[in-house]
Every structure is written in structure tokens, then in C-alpha cells.
Amino acid sequence: MENMCKEELMKLIQTTNFALIELALYLDTHPECPCGLKAYHDYHHTFLEAVSVYQKRFEPLTIYGVHSDEYWTWGNEPWPWQKGCDC
Amino acid sequence: MWTYMKMLEYPVNIKTTNAKLATAIISQLGGQDGEKGASTRYLSQRYAMPDNRVVGVLTDIGTEELGHEEMVSTIITQLTKNLSMKEIEDSGFYQYYVDHTTGIWPQNAAGVPFSTATLQSTGDPIADLHEDLAAEQKARLTYDNILRLCKDEPDVYDAIKFLREREMVHYQRFGESLRLIQDDLNAKNFYAFNPAFDKKATCL
Numbered sequence: 013m014e015n016m017c018k019e020e021l022m023k024l025i026q027t028t029n030f031a032l033i034e035l036a037l038y039l040d041t042h043p044e045c046p047c048g049l050k051a052y053h054d055y056h057h058t059f060l061e062a063v064s065v066y067q068k069r070f071e072p073l074t075i076y077g078v079h080s081d082e083y084w085t086w087g088n089e090p091w092p093w094q095k096g097c098d099c
Numbered sequence: 100m101w102t103y104m105k106m107l108e109y110p111v112n113i114k115t116t117n118a119k120l121a122t123a124i125i126s127q128l129g130g131q132d133g134e135k136g137a138s139t140r141y142l143s144q145r146y147a148m149p150d151n152r153v154v155g156v157l158t159d160i161g162t163e164e165l166g167h168e169e170m171v172s173t174i175i176t177q178l179t180k181n182l183s184m185k186e187i188e189d190s191g192f193y194q195y196y197v198d199h200t201t202g203i204w205p206q207n208a209a210g211v212p213f214s215t216a217t218l219q220s221t222g223d224p225i226a227d228l229h230e231d232l233a234a235e236q237k238a239r240l241t242y243d244n245i246l247r248l249c250k251d252e253p254d255v256y257d258a259i260k261f262l263r264e265r266e267m268v269h270y271q272r273f274g275e276s277l278r279l280i281q282d283d284l285n286a287k288n289f290y291a292f293n294p295a296f297d298k299k300a301t302c303l
Contacts, residue, residue, distance in 0.1 A: 026106060033108070033163055037268065040155040041275035073105050092107045093173035 013065040021066045025073070028059040101162065108166040109261045113177035113254040118192035120255060121178040122208060123248055125195075127262070128171045129205025129213035132237035136218045138164035140234060143220040144227045147295040150283065153224070153276040157231075160269050167262055172203045174258055223293040228277040232270060239266035 013021060035052040042048055067077035071089040078085050127133045141161035148154045179192065179201040187196050194210060205213035219230050242263035249255045284294060 022106065026108075026110065029104075029106075030108065033159070034268065036159050037156065037163075037272050040152055040159060041272055041279065043152065071105075074102050076102070086105075089105075092105060092169065093111070093176045095112050095177070 031055040111173045118190035126208040130207030131217040134167040140218040147222040235270040
């Protein structure tokens with residue numbers, strides 16, 4: 013993850029996040045499923061690591077990911093809708 | 100409480116503006132079967148839900164719908180970015196433009212404002228879950244109608260297809276939730292009492 017570019021790392025975060033959303037919904041109604049639980053913990057591990065690396069190298073993804081002592085960096089980078097059409 | 104994550108659930112990156120399409124897709128933000136109604140419905144229904152597993156379903160789907168509001172709003176924003184006055188006048192977008200410019204305001208495709216009168220939170224888990232199953236199907240068919248309108252816009256089509264697919268998954272989970280609630284009832288009396296309200300009426 014240390015060598016991935018910003019776009020690749022964001023894609024990894026989005027895909028693992030989606031897997032976690034989907035697995036959480038499944039586990040809500042199948043709380044004892046061992047396969048679902050294993051998949052959840054596997055993806056969760058990758059997701060947490062990817063978010064941690066992304067926030068250290070690029071930008072905060074939540075307010076808890078602001079690391080600078082000098083500037084509140086929450087608004088530094090574009091917001092998710094500020095892409096597309098001539099960007 | 101909630102924590103915002105600064106990313107979309109699924110990427111939206113639209114390269115071509117299309118104001119006419121925006122006037123249709125805004126229904127999935129503020130329309131009868133749109134995402135704002137979905138999140139409001141599920142998050143409101145949680146408080147009367149007697150089964151904590153189903154409260155989890157309502158919380159997690161309601162939260163995902165908030166992310167879908169953001170995706171639909173992003174689609175509208177990108178479809179209407181840097182429009183010329185001629186495009187606004189020619190597209191039918193001018194009626195929206197006169198009140199909201201290119202800002203986001205929840206309404207349906209016909210301009211009717213978002214209203215909670217289009218949804219229910221009844222305090223009865225059986226009724227609420229049937230409402231939720233219907234809501235997912237209605238949202239699915241609205242996305243089907245939108246997909247027919249955006250066949251020539253691959254960037255829009257891709258994001259709408261993702262949102263449509265989520266309605267199918269949510270429908271499945273609400274079906275399982277209804278079964279969980281019904282399994283806790285006396286099988287002869289599924290509809291004889293409200294399990295969130297008539298607590299002592301376990302049988303008739």
C-alpha cells in the first residue's frame with residue numbers, strides 16, 4: 013500500500029468499504045454465518061490498513077484522520093462530487 | 100450518531116453535461132420513491148422495531164441510503180456543471196434553474212418538493228417492513244425508468260445501475276427481516292396485534 017498511487021489506494025478503500033457494507037447487511041440477518049464473519053474480518057483488516065495509509069500519505073477521510081498540528085486539512089482536497097465535467 | 104466519510108460509496112465521474120437528464124434523475128433524490136425518502140423512512144422506523152437484529156438492518160440500510168443521496172446529488176451536480184444559458188433554456192432545466200440555479204434541492208422530476216407524506220413510519224413492525232419491501236421495488240422501477248433514458252450516457256448509466264442493484268439487495272434483507280419478526284409471533288396471529296405496542300397480547 014505504501015507504493016500505491018492515490019487513485020489505486022482510494023479504489024481499494026472504496027471496494028473494501030463496499031464489501032463491508034454488503035457483508036454487514038448480510039450478517040444483520042445471518043449473525044452466526046462463519047463464512048460471512050470470516051470475510052467481514054478479512055476485508056475489515058485490509059480496509060483499516062488502507063484508510064490509515066491513505067490518511068497519512070494524502071488526506072483525511074473522516075475528521076479523525078486530520079494529523080497536522082499546523083493546519084486543519086479537512087477541506088484541503090476536493091469533495092467527492094467535485095469531479096467530472098472538465099475537472 | 101454518524102461519522103462522515105469523505106468519499107462516495109461508488110465512483111461518479113461524469114464527463115458530459117446533460118441538463119435534461121438531470122431533471123429526470125432528481126426524482127431519485129426528492130421524489131416519492133427517492134433516496135431521501137428511503138433514509139428518512141428506515142431511520143425513523145428504527146425506534147419502534149422490537150427485534151434488535153432488524154434495528155441493525157434499518158440502521159445500516161438507512162445509512163447506506165444517505166450515501167445514495169450523496170451519489171444522486173453528485174450525478175445532478177456533474178450533469179449540470181458549466182451549463183451555457185442556451186443549454187439551460189433548451190433543455191427544460193430552466194424551470195429548476197430559476198429557483199435553484201445549479202444547486203441541489205430535493206424534488207421529483209415534475210418539480211413537486213420532497214415530502215414525508217410519501218412515506219410511513221407506523222409504529223407497527225409488520226406494516227413498516229411491508230412498506231420497506233414496497234419502497235425498494237418502487238425505487239428499483241424508478242431506476243429502471245431512468246436507465247431507459249440514459250442508454251447513451253455510459254458514465255451515468257454505470258452509477259444508476261449500481262444504485263438499482265442496491266435496491267435488489269435491500270429488498271432481500273427486508274424480506275429476511277420480516278421473516279425474523281414473524282418467527283417471533285404466534286403463527287396463527289401474524290396480523291392480530293402490533294408486536295411493538297400490544298406487548299401482552301401474545302395470543303388471542
